[in-house]
Amino acid sequence: MPMKIxxxxxxxxxxxxxSNDYMRQTVRQAQGRLHTKKAQAExxxxxxxxxxxxxxxxRSHTLENLxxxxxxxxxxxxxNGGHVFFAETAEEANxxxxxxxxKKQAKKIIKSKSMVTEEISMNEALEKAGCEVIESDLGExxxxxxxxxxxxxxxxxxxxKNKEQIRETFEERKGYDKTAKPEELTQFxxxxxxxxxxxxxxGITGCNFAVAESGSISLVTNEGNAxxxxxxxxxxxxxMGMERLVPTWEELDVLVSMLCRSAVGQKLTSYVTGxxxxxxxxxxxxxxxxxxxxxxxxxxxxxxxxFQSALHCIRCAxxxxxxxxxxxxxxxxxxxxxxxxxxxxxxxxxxxxxDHKDLPYASSLCAACTDAxxxxxxxxxxxxxxxxxxxxxxxxTPLGETYAMKGFGxxxxxxxxxxxxxxxxxxxxxxxxxxxxxxxxxxxxxxWTDVRDFPAPExxxxxxxxxxxxxxxxx
Amino acid sequence: MKVSLxxxxxxxxxxxxxxxxxxxxxxxxxxxxxxPEKQTCCGQPAYNSGYHRDAKKAAKHMIQTFEHAEAxxxxxxxxxxxxxxxxxxxxxxxxxKRRAEALSEKTYxxxxxxxxxxxxxxxxxxxxxSATYHTSCHMTRLLGEKEAPYQLLSNVKGLxxxxxxxxxxxxxxxxxxxxxxxxxxxxxxxxxxxxIEETEADILIGADCGCLMNIGGxxxxxDKPVHVMHIAQVLNSREK
Numbered sequence: 001m002p003m004k005i006x007x008x009x010x011x012x013x014x015x016x017x018x019s020n021d022y023m024r025q026t027v028r029q030a031q032g033r034l035h036t037k038k039a040q041a042e043x044x045x046x047x048x049x050x051x052x053x054x055x056x057x058x059r060s061h062t063l064e065n066l067x068x069x070x071x072x073x074x075x076x077x078x079x080n081g082g083h084v085f086f087a088e089t090a091e092e093a094n095x096x097x098x099x100x101x102x103k104k105q106a107k108k109i110i111k112s113k114s115m116v117t118e119e120i121s122m123n124e125a126l127e128k129a130g131c132e133v134i135e136s137d138l139g140e141x142x143x144x145x146x147x148x149x150x151x152x153x154x155x156x157x158x159x160x161k162n163k164e165q166i167r168e169t170f171e172e173r174k175g176y177d178k179t180a181k182p183e184e185l186t187q188f189x190x191x192x193x194x195x196x197x198x199x200x201x202x203g204i205t206g207c208n209f210a211v212a213e214s215g216s217i218s219l220v221t222n223e224g225n226a227x228x229x230x231x232x233x234x235x236x237x238x239x240m241g242m243e244r245l246v247p248t249w250e251e252l253d254v255l256v257s258m259l260c261r262s263a264v265g266q267k268l269t270s271y272v273t274g275x276x277x278x279x280x281x282x283x284x285x286x287x288x289x290x291x292x293x294x295x296x297x298x299x300x301x302x303x304x305x306x307f308q309s310a311l312h313c314i315r316c317a318x319x320x321x322x323x324x325x326x327x328x329x330x331x332x333x334x335x336x337x338x339x340x341x342x343x344x345x346x347x348x349x350x351x352x353x354x355d356h357k358d359l360p361y362a363s364s365l366c367a368a369c370t371d372a373x374x375x376x377x378x379x380x381x382x383x384x385x386x387x388x389x390x391x392x393x394x395x396x397t398p399l400g401e402t403y404a405m406k407g408f409g410x411x412x413x414x415x416x417x418x419x420x421x422x423x424x425x426x427x428x429x430x431x432x433x434x435x436x437x438x439x440x441x442x443x444x445x446x447x448w449t450d451v452r453d454f455p456a457p458e459x460x461x462x463x464x465x466x467x468x469x470x471x472x473x474x475x
Numbered sequence: 476m477k478v479s480l481x482x483x484x485x486x487x488x489x490x491x492x493x494x495x496x497x498x499x500x501x502x503x504x505x506x507x508x509x510x511p512e513k514q515t516c517c518g519q520p521a522y523n524s525g526y527h528r529d530a531k532k533a534a535k536h537m538i539q540t541f542e543h544a545e546a547x548x549x550x551x552x553x554x555x556x557x558x559x560x561x562x563x564x565x566x567x568x569x570x571x572k573r574r575a576e577a578l579s580e581k582t583y584x585x586x587x588x589x590x591x592x593x594x595x596x597x598x599x600x601x602x603x604x605s606a607t608y609h610t611s612c613h614m615t616r617l618l619g620e621k622e623a624p625y626q627l628l629s630n631v632k633g634l635x636x637x638x639x640x641x642x643x644x645x646x647x648x649x650x651x652x653x654x655x656x657x658x659x660x661x662x663x664x665x666x667x668x669x670x671i672e673e674t675e676a677d678i679l680i681g682a683d684c685g686c687l688m689n690i691g692g693x694x695x696x697x698d699k700p701v702h703v704m705h706i707a708q709v710l711n712s713r714e715k
Contacts, residue, residue: 324644324663362656365612367613367617368612386525388526391525401524409528409531412515413533414515414536415513415536426488437695447653448657452664455490458490466498467512
């Protein structure tokens, strides 16, 4: 299972996350910083809600006409001299890339950051085939060096690590002997990576958005590593999720602008690269060969379902950056390379409920994610939709809960029964109450009282008071 | 104006005092209170847990119960938002959907009603104290009401309102979330309690009994001296 991280249970992972004080402090700081920067970027742009609506319309239109635009994209890539491969599964995608590597007798492959290659475990597949794969995004580079520690955030993959931990990793693995100053650490990584770029036979990148009308791909980075990875090696392979495209450059403009603002609060990142196939005669640099691998891996099963809008995601992580659950448990608790609200929606869709059944419940449904999403994915509603599938279709919820909800439905639709329940509550709970407070509740109430006091029901309910008052009784 | 009061389960059973203040407050501003006795629960516990068949039963019952109302007012942004969810919940039953839309259109959270419908900014309340206000998620994000509580609170005589740090973050209630994911919920409510303490306010004000039950319960467990009040109680405060 490629998206899934490790075998620990959800509760174990959460406990581990909660007890990691350093990680939590870093996440809190990052959320605070990004919250301010994004709010500023929204204000600077102006009319943020209108831009969101436009972005939502662009994504909806593209997904509604996905077959048309994919065909157009594919035709234009070929026209530009590139190759296109549609991979239905992770295995097919990896197989295709391995074949190119074999044909090119590639020993070293340099990569820029790509979540879809994480999703299909491409590095692992290539390493098994004997290639050396080097991540060139600084965060990914650090994680790879640290025994392939999985990413905990889709934009800032090494968010859970501090500079001292990074210094130690560099020292142990690469003989680094300087301080934990970010500038020195980065300088060291640059020097190391420069050599790797020069030696690489193949460059593999993701694709932020492909542009159907011109058969181009675009890459958005702050480090410029994607630009080097696509210009130095002789072969460039771009791997994209099949939904990551726009009809024309006009829509690209809108979505890149929304992506940069939502992800890091920047108008534009330092590098936004548009590439249209291999180098042409007279070009000074660029790859001789270009391959675009379009990955389905479960996406087409989402089309036409209540979850289709999940495919609108542009991977900006704005939902993760505002999520109060992510804030306290961190990315690894989700047990998937896609964490946070979008991860809780996507992981069960792409990989099934079996491994990700707890994720739809890892949300208080506060809707901060829905509010933050630049393409208006109703994330908290999709989490409820998952719960609905689990409760009513898969029937995987605990039997006690099912009966309780049936009882609830019955009581909430019959006032007599409802009143009886409300009336008897004070008596049922009275053995647990002391001075109007319940400190140790029975049954399902225990989850509540483990953490906080529960109020004992009042003897006179509001409705009794109101009735008496109408009669001219007590007030 | 005749107002049909939807009291909510929590206020009915656990916080009847809040209901009394709502009644007095609305009456003082010229409303006649109707309390449909058949009202039960908005169905949110079932809805949020994914049991939509059971939630529909609650929804249909509430639609019938409040069908006669001119305006429905409730002291909870979350329960008001649930009423507004009914048309979507019943989208495949045309007649019910229409009736759900009618209910949704005439439903208001208490402060929203005071500020937007009755155009009141000053309820004449007086409460000499320092307080901080917790913005409930469903009220601000699902109902979209971000202004009314602040407008009303800013005119309470003697009340000093202190900004709550990270006020946009959920308190960790989330209905069944607090029970199902209690360890995560605990971290969330603890951070909220820390933020409240940071303001050094005497009173925590909120507009949803769920959030107040959660934050108040945690503060009580940790022996924090902060007093918890529903906004209806604040807006109905008078000089003693």
